[in-house]
Amino acid sequence: MQEITLADFERAIKAAAETALRNEKYFSELDSAAGDADFGVSLASGFRVVQNDWDQLDRSSIGAFLLKISMIISRNVGGCSGPIWGTAFMRAGMLSRDKTSITLEDLEKMLTAAIEGIQQRGGAVEGDKTLLDALIPVRNKIKEYVGKPDADLREVLREAAAVATEAIERTKNWVAKRGRQSFTGERSVGTPDPGIVAIATMLNDICKAVGVEPASQASNG
Amino acid sequence: MKKFVNDPANFVAEMLEGVALANPEMLRYVPEYNLIYRADRPNPDKVSVVQGSGSGHEPAHIMAVGPGMLDAAAPGNVFSAPPVDYCYECIKRLASPKGVLVLINNYQGDRMNWDMAIEMAQAEGINVKSFIIDDDVAVQDSTHTVGRRGVAGNFFVIKACGAAAERGASLDELLRIAQKVNSQVRTMGVALTSCTPPAKGKPIFEIGDDEIEVGVGIHGEPGRRRDKLKPADAIVDELFDAVFNDLPFKSGDRVAVMINGLGGTPISELYVLYRRAAQRCKEKGLTIVRNYVGEYCTSLEMAGASLTLLRLDSELEDLLAAPAEVAVRIF
Known part of the structure; x- marks a missing residue:
C-alpha cells in the first residue's frame, strides 16, 4: 500500500491553514452562539503564523514538522484552543519523529494519540460536542482501512472528510459540555460546534488541494 | 483610570x-x-x-x-x-x-x-x-x-x-x-473596587461606590455575592468564618495569618483588618506563630484584601522561618 509522505503532510497543513484564514469570520460567528465569539480569530491568528513561517519550518522528518506546527499553534492560537490543538499536533509528532513517510496504520496511531492528548488537555470526552466528535469518527473510519492492502489513500481521505462533515449535523442539536460553550449550555443547541465545523472544513479543503472530489460540502467559506 | x-x-x-x-x-x-x-x-x-x-x-x-x-x-x-x-x-x-x-x-x-x-x-x-x-x-x-x-x-x-x-x-x-x-491553607478575598488592565483601558467589572464583592477572584472574577459596604470588622468576620470553617481549623491550632492587600488598599487599612483577624484567632483558640500583612498577591490597583490562614506543624514553622530574599524589599 502507498505511504503517506512529509510532502503529503505539508499539503494538508497548508490547506488547513487556508481554511482557518478564509473562515475567520464564519468560525467566530458560530462561536458567538454560545461561546465568546473568538474561535475563528484565535484559530486564524495561529495558522497565519504557520503561513508566515512556512519556508523556515523544520522539515527533517514528519514529526519534526508537526512539532514545529504544534509550537506555533499553541503559542499563537488564543485561549484554550491553542494548547488543545497544539497538543494534538504534538502527540502526533512524537510518534513520527524519525519518519519521512508513514503507513495508514501509523496515521491511525498518530490520530489516536492526538485524540487522547485532546481529551487529557481539555478534559472533554466523546459526546461533549467538541472537535473530538469529528476526530473520533475520522479515526474510526481510517481504522477500517488499516490492514487492507488494496486501500486507496484518496478514498480513505474522501471517506474521512465525509464522516467529519456528517458530524456537523449529527451533533448540531447536542448541548455543549466543555469549553467556553459549556457555561452557556443550552444556548449551544441548534448551532454547530465551531471546532467540529473547522475539522470538517479542513478535511474537505485538503481533499480539494490534492484533487479528491469531497463527498459533500461542509462550509460556506 | x-x-x-x-x-x-x-x-x-x-x-x-x-x-x-x-x-x-x-x-x-x-x-x-x-x-x-x-x-x-x-x-x-x-x-x-x-x-x-x-x-x-x-x-x-x-x-x-x-x-x-x-x-x-x-x-x-x-x-x-x-x-x-x-x-x-x-x-x-x-x-x-x-x-x-x-x-x-x-x-x-x-x-x-x-x-x-x-x-x-x-x-x-x-x-x-x-x-x-x-x-x-x-x-x-x-x-x-x-x-x-x-x-x-x-x-x-x-x-x-x-x-x-x-x-x-x-x-x-x-x-x-x-x-x-x-x-492546610485557606483564603478568601473581598473587593471594594474593580481594576483596569493597562492594555484594556477600562475596569474589568462594575461595582457601585457603596458595594463590595465578597469572595472576589484575583482577575476580578465574581465571588459569592455582591453586598453593601459594611464596617471593617464585619468584613473580616465574614472572611474569617469562611476560611476557618472550610478546613476546618480548631482550637489549639498553630497558624500563620496573612492579610494580603489586592493592590489599592493602604497598609494602614490592612492593619485595621489584621487587628480584627488577630482578635478572632484568639477567640477561636488559634495561636498565631507568624503573621504577614502587606501585598503578596494583588489584582493591579484593586482596593480590597484577602485573608489567609495556614495550619502549621513543626516542619512548616521551620520552613517559613528559613531565610529568603526577593526582589521586593523595604530594607
Whole structure:
C-alpha cells in the first residue's frame, strides 16, 4: 500500500491553514452562539503564523514538522484552543519523529494519540460536542482501512472528510459540555460546534488541494 | 483610570526590565520569554522551583524570585497565562539533574500551557513535575477555573518549597511539602473596587461606590455575592468564618495569618483588618506563630484584601522561618 509522505503532510497543513484564514469570520460567528465569539480569530491568528513561517519550518522528518506546527499553534492560537490543538499536533509528532513517510496504520496511531492528548488537555470526552466528535469518527473510519492492502489513500481521505462533515449535523442539536460553550449550555443547541465545523472544513479543503472530489460540502467559506 | 504606562503593549516587558535592572546581581532576564531567573541557577545540586502565571498580581510571582523562594518565573501578559513556549523555555533553562518543580495556580490557561510544556520537556528527558495550588474557598468553579482558584496561599507553597529546596530536598520531597501546605491553607478575598488592565483601558467589572464583592477572584472574577459596604470588622468576620470553617481549623491550632492587600488598599487599612483577624484567632483558640500583612498577591490597583490562614506543624514553622530574599524589599 502507498505511504503517506512529509510532502503529503505539508499539503494538508497548508490547506488547513487556508481554511482557518478564509473562515475567520464564519468560525467566530458560530462561536458567538454560545461561546465568546473568538474561535475563528484565535484559530486564524495561529495558522497565519504557520503561513508566515512556512519556508523556515523544520522539515527533517514528519514529526519534526508537526512539532514545529504544534509550537506555533499553541503559542499563537488564543485561549484554550491553542494548547488543545497544539497538543494534538504534538502527540502526533512524537510518534513520527524519525519518519519521512508513514503507513495508514501509523496515521491511525498518530490520530489516536492526538485524540487522547485532546481529551487529557481539555478534559472533554466523546459526546461533549467538541472537535473530538469529528476526530473520533475520522479515526474510526481510517481504522477500517488499516490492514487492507488494496486501500486507496484518496478514498480513505474522501471517506474521512465525509464522516467529519456528517458530524456537523449529527451533533448540531447536542448541548455543549466543555469549553467556553459549556457555561452557556443550552444556548449551544441548534448551532454547530465551531471546532467540529473547522475539522470538517479542513478535511474537505485538503481533499480539494490534492484533487479528491469531497463527498459533500461542509462550509460556506 | 490614570496609570504610569508608556505603550500599554509593553507594560509587562518594561516592568520585568525594571525588576532586572533593580537586581543586577541576583537576577537574569530573558526578554524573549518573559523569563526572570536567579543568576546562580540552575544549580545541579538543587531542585529548581519555578512558576508562571498571568501578570498583574505583583509581587506574585515575578518578585518572589530569589534565594529561598522561586528560582525562576515566566509570567504571561496581564491576567493571561504564559504561552507554552515561555513555560517550555523556563523548564529547559532551569533544568537540573535533581529536577524541576512547577508550582501552578489553578487556572485553566495556566494548567494547559504548563502541562503541555512539561510533556514536551519530559519527552526530552528533563525531570520535571508540577503541583496545583487551589486555596480559595470562595467558589467551586469560576469563569477561569474548574475547581477552586489559586490565590494568596500560593505564597506559602513557594516559601516552604523554596526553603526545602535550598536545603537539598528531592523533587518528591518537595511535592509532599507542597501538598501539605496546600491541604492546610485557606483564603478568601473581598473587593471594594474593580481594576483596569493597562492594555484594556477600562475596569474589568462594575461595582457601585457603596458595594463590595465578597469572595472576589484575583482577575476580578465574581465571588459569592455582591453586598453593601459594611464596617471593617464585619468584613473580616465574614472572611474569617469562611476560611476557618472550610478546613476546618480548631482550637489549639498553630497558624500563620496573612492579610494580603489586592493592590489599592493602604497598609494602614490592612492593619485595621489584621487587628480584627488577630482578635478572632484568639477567640477561636488559634495561636498565631507568624503573621504577614502587606501585598503578596494583588489584582493591579484593586482596593480590597484577602485573608489567609495556614495550619502549621513543626516542619512548616521551620520552613517559613528559613531565610529568603526577593526582589521586593523595604530594607
